[in-house]
Amino acid sequence: MDFDFTKEQKDIQKAAKEFAEGEFDADIALEYDKKQAFPSAILEQACKLGFIGVHFPEEYGGQGLGLIEHVLIVEAFCRQDSGIGIALALSDFGSEMILRCGTEEQKKKILPLIAQSEVMLTTAFLEESSCVAPLLTTAKLTDNEYIINGKKTFVPFGGLAKYMIVPCQININDPFTQSTILLENELNCTKVITLGEKLGMRMIPVDRVSFTNLRVPRENRIGQEEKGFFQLRDFFNEMMIEIGAMGVGIAQGALDRALEYSKERQTFGTAIVNHKAIRNKLVDMYSEIEMARLIVYKAAWSFDSGKPDDRLILMSKMISGRTAYRVTYDALQIYGGYGYMKEGHIERFYRDAKALDLFLESPQAQRNILADKITGTNGKVAMNCDR
Numbered sequence: 001m002d003f004d005f006t007k008e009q010k011d012i013q014k015a016a017k018e019f020a021e022g023e024f025d026a027d028i029a030l031e032y033d034k035k036q037a038f039p040s041a042i043l044e045q046a047c048k049l050g051f052i053g054v055h056f057p058e059e060y061g062g063q064g065l066g067l068i069e070h071v072l073i074v075e076a077f078c079r080q081d082s083g084i085g086i087a088l089a090l091s092d093f094g095s096e097m098i099l100r101c102g103t104e105e106q107k108k109k110i111l112p113l114i115a116q117s118e119v120m121l122t123t124a125f126l127e128e129s130s131c132v133a134p135l136l137t138t139a140k141l142t143d144n145e146y147i148i149n150g151k152k153t154f155v156p157f158g159g160l161a162k163y164m165i166v167p168c169q170i171n172i173n174d175p176f177t178q179s180t181i182l183l184e185n186e187l188n189c190t191k192v193i194t195l196g197e198k199l200g201m202r203m204i205p206v207d208r209v210s211f212t213n214l215r216v217p218r219e220n221r222i223g224q225e226e227k228g229f230f231q232l233r234d235f236f237n238e239m240m241i242e243i244g245a246m247g248v249g250i251a252q253g254a255l256d257r258a259l260e261y262s263k264e265r266q267t268f269g270t271a272i273v274n275h276k277a278i279r280n281k282l283v284d285m286y287s288e289i290e291m292a293r294l295i296v297y298k299a300a301w302s303f304d305s306g307k308p309d310d311r312l313i314l315m316s317k318m319i320s321g322r323t324a325y326r327v328t329y330d331a332l333q334i335y336g337g338y339g340y341m342k343e344g345h346i347e348r349f350y351r352d353a354k355a356l357d358l359f360l361e362s363p364q365a366q367r368n369i370l371a372d373k374i375t376g377t378n379g380k381v382a383m384n385c386d387r
Contacts, residue, residue, distance in 0.1 A: 009069060012054075016073040019049060020080035026345055029081045033348055036202045038160065039084050043091055044117045051077075053092065053115035056099060061112030066304035067238065071245040071296060078249025079256070082352035086246055087203040093156050094123030094165040097180060097235045101223035106182065110163060122161040124152035124209050125232060133229055134175035137211065139168035141218070141225075146181055148214040158207030159192045166211070167228045178228035182220045189214055200348075200355030237310070239360055240317035241303060244296035246356055247320030251289045251327040254349045258282065258331035265336075278334060285327045292316075292323040314370045321357035328353040 005013070023042050032039050046052050055070045056062025063069075078085030092114045098106050098121075113119040127136050128151065137150025148168055158164070164183040171177035183190070191210040198206060223231050259282060262273035272278050299312040328350040332339035339346050357363060371377070 005072075009072060012065075012069050013072045013076060015049070016051060016076035017080070019046065019051065020077050020085070024077075024081040024084050026081070029084055030342060030345065030348070032087075033083050033202045034342075036197070036205065038157075038203055038205065039087055040117075042084060043088055046088055047115060047117035050115075052088065052117065053095070053111065056095075056111050056115055060099070060107050061115030066300075067241060068297065068300040068304055071241060071300045074242055074245040075249035075252070075293075075296075078246045079253040082250045082253060082349045083201070083203045085249055086201055086352060086356065089242060089246060090156055090204060091117075092121050094121050094235065096238050097123070097165055097222055097231055098182075100234065101180075101231050103219075103222075106222065119162040120157050120160055121163040121165070122155060122157040123165040123167075123235070124155040124158065125167050126152060126154045128153055132232075133178070134172060135167060135169040135178060137166065137168050138172065139170060139179060139181060139216075141170065144218050146179075146216045146218065146221070148181065148211040148216060150211055152209045154195065155207045155209050156204050158209050159194065159205060162187070164209070165222065167232050170226050170228075176229045177226040178232070179225055180222040180228040180231050181216055182222055183214075183216060184220075186214055186216050198355070200351035200353070201359070202351075236360060237308060237313045238303065240313050240366075241296060241299045243356060243360060244292070244299065244316030244320040247317070247324035247353070248289060248293045248296055250349055250353050250356065251285070251292065251320070251324040254324075254328040254331035254346060254353075255282070255285045255289060257346055257349075258285070258334045261338075262334055272334070281330050281334065285330055288323045288327060292320040295319055311370060311373050314366050314373070317360070318363055318366045318370070321353075321363065324353035325350075325357050 023045055043052070050063055051073050053062040054065050054073060055067055058064045074085065074089045077088055095111060095114055098110055110121065114121055129136055137148065137152060139146040139148045148166065150168070152166065162184065164187060165180055166183060167178050167180050169177070170179050193208045195206045195208060262278050262282065263271050265272045295312060296316045299309060299316040302309040302312055328346070331346050332350050335344055335346050338344045
């Protein structure tokens, strides 16, 4: 059993770290956060260096690498800055569905543009009811087109993305008969309303999107008819590993800053890093991060090996999200009063960690699914509205 990275993976990890250190200016990041602005200029630079879509095949604008390499980049970015790191990582939210299930034409048309930062893609999956099956957004199939009606909420980049993937219910009598439909020019005919100020993940605009008798060509469907639920679940599995990398990066970034601050801050004639309470806290933070990192790396390795481990995948987000929240909280406590000031930057890591824990699926929903895996039950609990 070899836990070491290849030379190429180490080089990618180093390059991502150096890029983040050079481009993620802390003061600029603070302005992005205050204004809830997306760091488009930094995304453009990241694309030029090949950091976005690194797991796309070369014929689609990527480097033909695996999820583990993608994870290393995401972790390095979030370690340097939680807000910018998450924003860049989610700038192609849903591209994996096109990569894994799309037609050759869809892949060649969209994926290279994403890798070149020419377009953004998003997925509108969440609804007010919070149910994943059945969906309230419906698509009625006619001879050559779908007619879509419904609403999606908490849509990342709803007003910025040129492409949007929308899972729709096809048969209302069967909750699992869904199709994923790609919108492009049709976005001009949708109603987009911003959801306003957020606590965390503030560099990612979040919107509510409405569809009223929206007509979409039949060829815009991604993958097979009525298989959208399972496509979305597979996408969630891949995203949970990526989100796990975000959590590990955020936690490590918070620990880096807390450790540095504890060596500088003096009380009672000595640096606070010499106080037993602080030392114990730092040890706990370090240990939790290492455990979460191992789970995320192993989950990514299992995916790249063609043997994805569902339990590891679920734990990668669940545990790293919890770790990020606990570690950033402890880092904020080590900073003391300064930690509550925006100029201290650590409070941004804390806010982003909490948002990350809730993103995609809530911890309780993930526990329900993991419980099904462990107990061997039929999975119906995971499909309810308990989010």
